[in-house]
Amino acid sequence: MPILIQKYGGTSVGTPERIRRVAQRVVAARRAGNDVVSVVSAMGHTTDELLALAEAVTHDPRRRHPRELDMLLTAGERMAMALTAMAINDLGEKAISLTGSQAAIITDEAHTGARIEEVRATRVREELAAGRIVIVAGFQGVSRAREVTTLGRGGSDTTAVALAAALHAERCDIYTDVDGVFTADPRRVPDAVLVPEIDYEEMVELASAGAQVLHPRAVEIGARFQVPIRVRSSLRDDHPGTLITRRKRTMERLVLTGLASESGWARIVIRGLPATMAATARVLSAFAAAGVSVDMAGHAERPDGRRELQLTVPEADLERAQEQAAGLLDSLGGERADVMGGLSRVTLVGSGMTGEPGVYARAFEALVAVGIEVYALSSSAITISFLVPQEAEDRTLQALHDAFALAREGI
């Protein structure tokens, strides 16, 4: 029997009523002739509530008590999976819930942000062979030292795709509250259209660029093990959603897939630094040591031979970035650091951009035409990102969506 993996997020199992609806969907998949493994997240805001409880007992539990925090947080999916299994049993199918440990989701030892090393799916296979629907707790695993771990952000998506890989599943269906992957966020770009099929690589870029629909970690596992992933609505039965797969694409043709964006970025420009590789490296190392992640780095030589280093950083890291910059100006010699917050990064994703001269030009023309200032740019083989004022984020998305006719041409 083909094996189908389903993943239901916290909203999908957020109330007893919704859990019963999930159960119906799981049973329907089973009765359609599949062996079904469903991965569930914690109900609604349970994980946040548990975290708040830990913070009421102690300070900074993530850093100071990571092992116990994982023990605490894993209670969340435990509740959801047991309730889901009950609801399925009620519909006349046999279901069994398994913790991350019971399902042998083996991870490294990094509490609160563990990586899956291996899935030993023996127990899951046995339960399937016994005719059971298996409900697996998302987001959690067990280390080789038998300690309970959690996977961090995107954990449940990651559990689902990893299980799909280990079980050689037919497909992994990620149920969510949207219809699938769109050419842009439909709340921001009203004429955005659904993308019926997308490349793993494009999906990794869209997800990394801010598309909330699916975590890039999960897509990367899907790509590595060639697991077809379908993102689909848990609210509608009739909708095929978006299939993420290895797409056979027309040779050499420019294929623009979509746009994603993320606010909360800031820019720091350190002026008058020595124009040496060593000085730039010192800055980047100091930022890294202070835990400041840097995106879209660039520099400019001035006529006086000094250099200006431009770095994009998360707004949340800006204060630490300024402290580091102040110290570096002292030690390296430099003039001052200018900062600007309130920026958004808008990313255009599409295969075949490499060496396509028209793309940059068309994008810039479109943004100039609507009066949007671009503070920084960066690109990869399949992406171009633009740093713009946050208040211009939606207009930037719409302008690029129009310029590349994504509403019509988006696959």
Add this chain to the structure above:
Amino acid sequence: MPILIQKYGGTSVGTPERIRRVAQRVVAARRAGNDVVSVVSAMGHTTDELLALAEAVTHDPRRRHPRELDMLLTAGERMAMALTAMAINDLGEKAISLTGSQAAIITDEAHTGARIEEVRATRVREELAAGRIVIVAGFQGVSRAREVTTLGRGGSDTTAVALAAALHAERCDIYTDVDGVFTADPRRVPDAVLVPEIDYEEMVELASAGAQVLHPRAVEIGARFQVPIRVRSSLRDDHPGTLITRRKRTMERLVLTGLASESGWARIVIRGLPATMAATARVLSAFAAAGVSVDMAGHAERPDGRRELQLTVPEADLERAQEQAAGLLDSLGGERADVMGGLSRVTLVGSGMTGEPGVYARAFEALVAVGIEVYALSSSAITISFLVPQEAEDRTLQALHDAFALAREGI
């Protein structure tokens, strides 16, 4: 180093503030030179809330989905133990939390009401040897088939005493919201006094008779493995509480220990049955098959040679008892069944009652003097129970407490 087991109930770990207070107490015991294992219940009403959640998803989860209900309920202690471990770590001691499964509390397969078969304390011993304070989830265990189970009522007390037995602990301290075991419930009998030391057998009787302070299951394990158990207040540090132990008692002297009571009882009298053992056995078997528990059974022969069977049953079982009685009257031949609800059972516990003729007499005189009607009686070597109207429960307790001068003579 001597091993000390501590047990904290749901109220003691009911809020972040209280968890921090428990942590201080645990750390104090450690710094006083003990290896400490603390057993915690779920916070406050968590277990009831989880049960309500299950009932919102399905019907009768205890009967229909016992395995999944246990998976759900065990989330409760998991949260409490992780938070407690964090709070202890904060105070500079090393703590580690272990689930019932990790602590190898091996039970039978009876989900939602499992019995402990064995405690394989290897992991707990290793953690103690590594200098850690061990926090163990109460109420939960694991079957030999590696399924998660819960122990039912009194589960956390039972976990604590079973661990104390397996680890050959110096003592098991049960922390609660009262000062210890009293000659009667001080809310009902204002001059009730604390019992500083009590026999295992007497404590089993008091606990079974309605004293809420400790579950009889736990005391029975204590008796079997000779674990000294101390019941003490989690609110006061200075109070020694009550020590439950094998007491060397003065030979042949009547020692009355205390009173306990329980409301919610009813009486059913089946009249005009054949006066045969077979008929009585048929009634008791029918009640048992219908899940009606019977207490204080008695019968009376009538002048016409028929029999009246008097059975005390929990009020909650009364309806089922009446249904059974109706059927039995038909099949056995009989007149009618009379029922009376709203009764309480008051129990006097004390060693050395056997063959002491004055005890019954003194008790009856006392109850007659204050005009209390006794509907049924039963006794064991160390107990006498009286069935009285619920509205007379407190007066019965006070009258017996006075009659036996428990306020002065109670040890």
